[in-house]
Amino acid sequence: MTEVFELETFLPYRLNRAAEFVALRFAAQYKARYQLTRPEWRTLAALGSSERPMTATEIGAHSSMHKTKVSRAVFGLEQRRWLKREEDGRDRRVEHLALTPAGKQAYRELTGLASRYQAELLSMLGAENVEALSNGLQAVERAMRKAGASGSAALT
Amino acid sequence: MTEVFELETFLPYRLNRAAEFVALRFAAQYKARYQLTRPEWRTLAALGSSERPMTATEIGAHSSMHKTKVSRAVFGLEQRRWLKREEDGRDRRVEHLALTPAGKQAYRELTGLASRYQAELLSMLGAENVEALSNGLQAVERAMRKAGASGSAALT
DNA sequence: AATCAATAGTTACGCTTGCAACTAATATGC
DNA sequence: GCATATTAGTTGCAAGCGTAACTATTGATT
Numbered sequence: 001m002t003e004v005f006e007l008e009t010f011l012p013y014r015l016n017r018a019a020e021f022v023a024l025r026f027a028a029q030y031k032a033r034y035q036l037t038r039p040e041w042r043t044l045a046a047l048g049s050s051e052r053p054m055t056a057t058e059i060g061a062h063s064s065m066h067k068t069k070v071s072r073a074v075f076g077l078e079q080r081r082w083l084k085r086e087e088d089g090r091d092r093r094v095e096h097l098a099l100t101p102a103g104k105q106a107y108r109e110l111t112g113l114a115s116r117y118q119a120e121l122l123s124m125l126g127a128e129n130v131e132a133l134s135n136g137l138q139a140v141e142r143a144m145r146k147a148g149a150s151g152s153a154a155l156t
Numbered sequence: 157m158t159e160v161f162e163l164e165t166f167l168p169y170r171l172n173r174a175a176e177f178v179a180l181r182f183a184a185q186y187k188a189r190y191q192l193t194r195p196e197w198r199t200l201a202a203l204g205s206s207e208r209p210m211t212a213t214e215i216g217a218h219s220s221m222h223k224t225k226v227s228r229a230v231f232g233l234e235q236r237r238w239l240k241r242e243e244d245g246r247d248r249r250v251e252h253l254a255l256t257p258a259g260k261q262a263y264r265e266l267t268g269l270a271s272r273y274q275a276e277l278l279s280m281l282g283a284e285n286v287e288a289l290s291n292g293l294q295a296v297e298r299a300m301r302k303a304g305a306s307g308s309a310a311l312t
Numbered sequence: 313a314a315t316c317a318a319t320a321g322t323t324a325c326g327c328t329t330g331c332a333a334c335t336a337a338t339a340t341g342c
Numbered sequence: 343g344c345a346t347a348t349t350a351g352t353t354g355c356a357a358g359c360g361t362a363a364c365t366a367t368t369g370a371t372t
Contacts, residue, residue, distance in 0.1 A: 005267035007201045007219055011277055011286070012179040017220050018296040019175035021303075023168040037358080045163045056321060063163055064173050066360065071322060093320040093367050111161035121167055125295040130167070133292025139285035140174040147177075193328085212351060222330065227352055249337045249350040 026117050030110060039065055039073035041110065044082065044099070048107030053086060053096035082106055182273050186266060195221055195229035197266065200255070203239060204263030209252035238262055 007013050023038075030036045036044075042063040047054055054062070060070045074097060077083045082103030088094040099107060122130050163169050179194075186192045192200075198219040203210055210218070216226045230253060233239045238259030244250040255263060278286050 004205055005201065005270060006205055007198065010201075010270055011274060011289070012175070012182050013198070013219075014290075014293045014297070015171070015175040016179050018293050018300075019168070019171040020220075021296060021300050023172050025303075026168050039358095042163065042169070045161065045166075049160055049162055057319085063169075064176075067321070068323085068360070069358095071320095072358090075322090091320085091368070095321075114161060114166055115159075118167060124299050125292075129292050129295035132288040133167075133295065134170075136281075136285050136289025136292050137170045137174050139281040139289070140177060141170070143280050144174075144177050147181075195328095213349085223351070224330065224353085225328095227350095228328090231352090247338070247350085251351080 022121065026114070029113055029117070033113075034106065034110070036110075037073065037076065039069040040076050043070060043073040043077060044103065044107055044110060045114075047083060047097060047099050048104065048111065053098040055094050055096060059097070077103065178277065182270070185269055185273070189269075190262065190266070192266075193229065193232065195225040196232050199226060199229040199233060200238065200259065200263055200266060201270075203253060203255050204260065204267065209242060209254040211250050211252060215253070233259065 027038055027041075030041050042065060043059055046059045046062045056067065056070045056074055059065070059074075060067050065073075074083065074085075078085065080102075081100055083097055083099050086096040086098065088096060125133070183194055183197075186197055198221060199215055202215045202218045212223065212226045212230055215221070215230075216223050219226075221229075230239065230241075234241065236258075237256055239253055239255050242252040242254065244252060281289070
């Protein structure tokens with residue numbers, strides 16, 4: 001039984017490579033046009049989709065980012081004047097973060113890009129493949145929630 | 157039509173998060189036991205599965221790694237005495253890399269870990285979900301080959 | 313009320329990364 | 343045969359990263 005291990009068949013490797021490929025093609029767009037980092041884009045997306053202001057902690061939970069990443073992304077967006085901080089009257093540790101008009105405008109443009117990219121992926125991969133991929137990812141997402149706070153080093 | 161963009165439904169985001177989750181759980185194992193980095197593990201896996209020695213360039217192509225990553229990983233494995241370099245008689249730019257006996261031993265142990273982890277994933281996610289995921293990934297892999305040398309910044 | 317624990321967010325530090333520039337060797341065009 | 347381009351692999355550098363430590367504030371225990 002000389003079972004040879006092949007990297008090509010190893011799920012973590014395949015997932016990683018696919019994620020890199022898919023994410024990089026999109027990242028290239030917002031990096032080129034807006035000089036935005038990925039944490040900044042995610043923060044923008046989180047804030048833009050929310051009715052009310054969010055705290056940094058909420059952003060981290062919503063977009064699966066470590067708090068230091070969020071902190072730096074918030075700082076970056078603040079410098080661009082795409083978001084503003086508002087203090088909480090009751091708890092002075094907390095900051096309520098909301099997009100400025102310029103931030104909302106950027107959000108609209110970037111989510112436009114994102115939607116177009118999503119559509120491009122769909123036609124590139126085929127609807128039934130995207131469906132399968134999505135179902136598979138859903139299973140991983142369930143597993144993540146189950147492993148939850150315990151396992152993820154990404155959110156420590 | 158106030159179509160709200162939701163990060164949760166954005167494929168690049170979902171792929172990235174799932175890949176991080178799945179890869180990190182495995183990386184924790186080889187980091188803890190062998191203090192191995194991911195590029196080192198990938199290099200080891202590439203070399204171990206090959207009959208004959210490989211060049212650094214071949215390793216990069218086989219395991220989707222930038223040449224600087226490969227260069228550093230090779231250096232690391234060399235220091236551990238898990239691999240040896242052999243010069244090419246005809247072309248002195250090229251190095252032929254092969255695992256030492258200690259390297260082969262490590263390869264066996266680590267691929268054992270990997271296989272067990274793969275099995276754990278299968279039971280964790282369910283066979284039919286892994287099947288779906290795998291099919292979806294295959295579509296991405298086809299797209300990668302098609303976009304090929306042109307698109308990938310990861311292999312520049 | 314005083315202490316100790318927990319939480320929100322920031323920062324210092326060392327490590328990893330990718331890009332670009334580099335060295336060395338070989339291949340190509342004229 | 344000489345100049346130029348290309349290829350293999352390495353390295354300097356700046357940027358991004360996570361860990362741990364930190365400040366500031368609030369909550370819990372007694």
